[in-house]
Structures are given as structure tokens and as C-alpha cells.
Amino acid sequence: MQRLKLGEVGRLQWEASPSAWIGWTLLWGLLSWCGVKLFKFQGRDAILGGFLGSVLHFLATIWHHWGHSRAAAITGFPMQGLRFWGVLATSVYPDDEPPLAAAIHIQRAVGGPLVSAALAALAGLLALLTRPLSRFWHLLASFFFWDNLLVFTLGALTPLGFTDGHTILRWLPQLTRPNLVITPLKQVRD
Ligand SMILES: [Zn+2]
DSSP, X not given: OOOEEEEEETTEEEEEOHHHHHHXXXXXXXXXXXXXXXXXOOHHHHHHHHHHHXXXXXXXXXXXXXXXXXXXXXXXXXXXXXXXXXTEEEEEOOTTOOOXXXXXXXXXXXXXXXXXXXXXXXXXXXXXXXXXXXXXXXXHHHHXXXXXXXXXXXXXXXOOSXXXXXXXXXXXXGTTSOOOOOOOHHHHHO
């Protein structure tokens, strides 16, 4: 199966690998199962909670990559797209980029975890506020908090080969080396 092009949103081309649909379904199923087994919800509430949890996870994914895209735009070397796979996504950059300074790679990589940390703080506040009001919404807000903190902030910063932490660690040693003066692509084209 081919990647599905979802269209252009916020100047980014969005596309989804077949694994993204499987990932979303499995995540929905897993969260619903947790709702029944761990938190003792009725089946219907657990399925609704699982669905909302999986939607929140994808919103957290989009938010994280929006952070990368903002950071990239500021460097003058913008992101081109967003590719969903499994339960995560990858920022896509143009193939024809010139060699970039280490600081640019690092700035683009830091943008995602930075905005995810801010969203984790907001979700943590929501979890506290909803605690006396509703167990259902408190658990959803708590899931959103832990998801943003553990997956999109701390997890993203862990050097695993495909993460932001890996990119940062790869370019950090070159940060202090003198770099060539890099001209942004669009200026070169002008
Ligand atoms: Zn990232």
C-alpha cells in the first residue's frame, strides 16, 4: 500500500503511511482495553475514552511537529511536510537542502520537544483542575499530560536513532566548530 497524501495544511504536505491507520486503531483498542481492565469503566465509556485518547495522542503528535516547523521556519530552512507512521510522525525536509550549520539542525530538532513540554504543563494543569470534577476527564487529561511529557518531550530527547535527541547529539560536537556562512535556500534561488 502506498502512502496516502492528506493534502496541504499550514504550508506542510501531510501524508500517512499505511502503518499510521493500523497504529491509530491499535492505540484506540489498547486505550479502551486499559479503560475496562485497569480503570473499570463500562465498555461504552472505555471505547469513547480510548477514541478520545487516541485523538489526543495524534493532536500531541501534530503539535510536536508544529514546534519543529516553527523552529525550522525561523532558521530560514523550513520543513516541507509531515509523514505519519505507526503512532508517530516524522518531519520531512526538502531533499535539495544545502549542507546546513550544526546550529540549524539543533534548533529545528529542539523546537518539537520544547512545545511538547509546554503542552505537557498545560495538560498537567487540566488534570489537576478536572480531578474533583470527573474521573473520566481527569484520566484523559492525565493521559494527555503523560503522553506529552514521556513520549513527546523526554522520549523525543532520548537518543534512539530516529529521535530529536539523536539529531541533537549528532550535531552538538560540531556546534563549536567554525561553519561556512550558509545562505538560506530561497535567497539562493532569488
Ligand atoms: Zn520531534
